[in-house]
Amino acid sequence: MTERLRWGILATGWIAGQLASDLRVAGVPVTAVGSRSLENAQAFAQAHGIPRAHGSYEELVADPDVDAVYVATPHPMHAENALLALDAGKHVLVEKPFTLTADEARRVVDRAAERGLVVLEAMWTRFLPHMVRIRELVRSGALGELRTVQADHGQRLSADPEGRLLNPALGGGALLDLGIYPVSFAWDVLGAPDRVLALSSPAATGVDASTSIVLGYPGGQQAVLQCVLDAASPVTAAIVGTEARIEIGSGWYGQTSFRLVAADGTVLEEFEEPVPGSGRQLQALELERLVAAGRTAGDILPPEESVAIMGTLDEVRRQIGLRYPGE
Numbered sequence: 378m379t380e381r382l383r384w385g386i387l388a389t390g391w392i393a394g395q396l397a398s399d400l401r402v403a404g405v406p407v408t409a410v411g412s413r414s415l416e417n418a419q420a421f422a423q424a425h426g427i428p429r430a431h432g433s434y435e436e437l438v439a440d441p442d443v444d445a446v447y448v449a450t451p452h453p454m455h456a457e458n459a460l461l462a463l464d465a466g467k468h469v470l471v472e473k474p475f476t477l478t479a480d481e482a483r484r485v486v487d488r489a490a491e492r493g494l495v496v497l498e499a500m501w502t503r504f505l506p507h508m509v510r511i512r513e514l515v516r517s518g519a520l521g522e523l524r525t526v527q528a529d530h531g532q533r534l535s536a537d538p539e540g541r542l543l544n545p546a547l548g549g550g551a552l553l554d555l556g557i558y559p560v561s562f563a564w565d566v567l568g569a570p571d572r573v574l575a576l577s578s579p580a581a582t583g584v585d586a587s588t589s590i591v592l593g594y595p596g597g598q599q600a601v602l603q604c605v606l607d608a609a610s611p612v613t614a615a616i617v618g619t620e621a622r623i624e625i626g627s628g629w630y631g632q633t634s635f636r637l638v639a640a641d642g643t644v645l646e647e648f649e650e651p652v653p654g655s656g657r658q659l660q661a662l663e664l665e666r667l668v669a670a671g672r673t674a675g676d677i678l679p680p681e682e683s684v685a686i687m688g689t690l691d692e693v694r695r696q697i698g699l700r701y702p703g704e
């Protein structure tokens with residue numbers, strides 16, 4: 378039995394509420410929440426049955442009854458907030474994208490290593506049952522030699538130019554909010570690309586409204602990835618090999634089903650294994666397992682891979698000319 382970590386939630390926005398609900402459903406203890414506003418922290422604590430509310434992030438990370446902090450702020454704040462928690466001696470789960478840049482990611486991962494703490498990117502997709510089974514199938518050779526990966530992620534999101542999704546100061550844009558999923562998926566299946574090609578169309582605020590990416594691999598494989606933030610795409614993904622392919626259903630990055638289909642069209646496997654809630658609790662349980670095992674990096678998403686993925690996103694941004702304030 379893994380020893381229970383006591384969680385603190387840093388920020389009170391949309392995704393913070395999602396994880397709080399999932400942790401509650403899964404019986405994972407959340408002892409405190411911290412917000413820039415005490416009033417918001419108190420309202421969040423009440424809504425999610427959390428015993429303690431703090432009116433600052435500093436007070437949250439200093440709470441002796443918190444072992445691990447979940448960082449749920451906008452992307453440009455991830456590094457600063459993660460460092461704050463690490464410096465207070467807490468393990469950290471950081472929302473996706475891990476940081477704004479690979480340089481920031483490097484700093485966070487190095488600090489965690491110096492302090493012997495776990496830092497994990499909250500790329501929850503990796504921990505869902507269908508992705509666990511997909512990795513098994515790919516590694517077993519069931520698909521033959523891999524040839525292509527396809528994944529799209531388009532959502533019709535808020536059109537508020539001041540909001541997090543379009544505002545450059547808050548790390549807006551399709552790539553970092555939505556494109557991170559297909560890019561991380563391609564990394565999961567095919568590893569490190571040796572070529573990156575990107576094309577993008579800007580929104581009125583200057584961030585990317587849609588971005589298409591082709592990744593090339595030393596073995597000749599290709600990944601074709603897309604994201605768009607003002608239109609709902611099919612949100613499907615596929616892994617294509619010489620013997621068979623995996624077709625992941627709509628909403629592929631969340632809980633869904635997939636089919637393993639032979640090259641002649643025969644369906645070899647249909648997989649669906651629901652877990653309670655949205656399934657985001659699984660990433661917190663992975664962090665808990667790592668701490669219990671005395672490890673700082675797991676096999677499913679080691680922190681070095683989060684740094685490398687930020688490197689791919691940096692390269693895409695270089696090609697599409699997307700810079701954030703202060704860069």
Ligand SMILES: NC(=O)c1ccc[n+]([C@@H]2O[C@H](COP(=O)([O-])OP(=O)(O)OC[C@H]3O[C@@H](n4cnc5c(N)ncnc54)[C@H](OP(=O)(O)O)[C@@H]3O)[C@@H](O)[C@H]2O)c1
Binds near residue numbers: 554
């Ligand atoms: N895993 C997923 O499925 C998923 C889904 C959506 C978003 N995310 C990620 O989670 C992060 C937060 O997204 P969200 O949709 O939850 O955003 P949100 O609803 O806007 O919430 C962000 C929270 O961050 C805090 N914050 C700190 N500085 C801020 C600032 N300058 N401006 C605005 N808020 C600030 C605020 O909490 P306080 O006021 O309490 O301090 C705010 O409520 C993003 O990095 C995003 O990529 C992940």
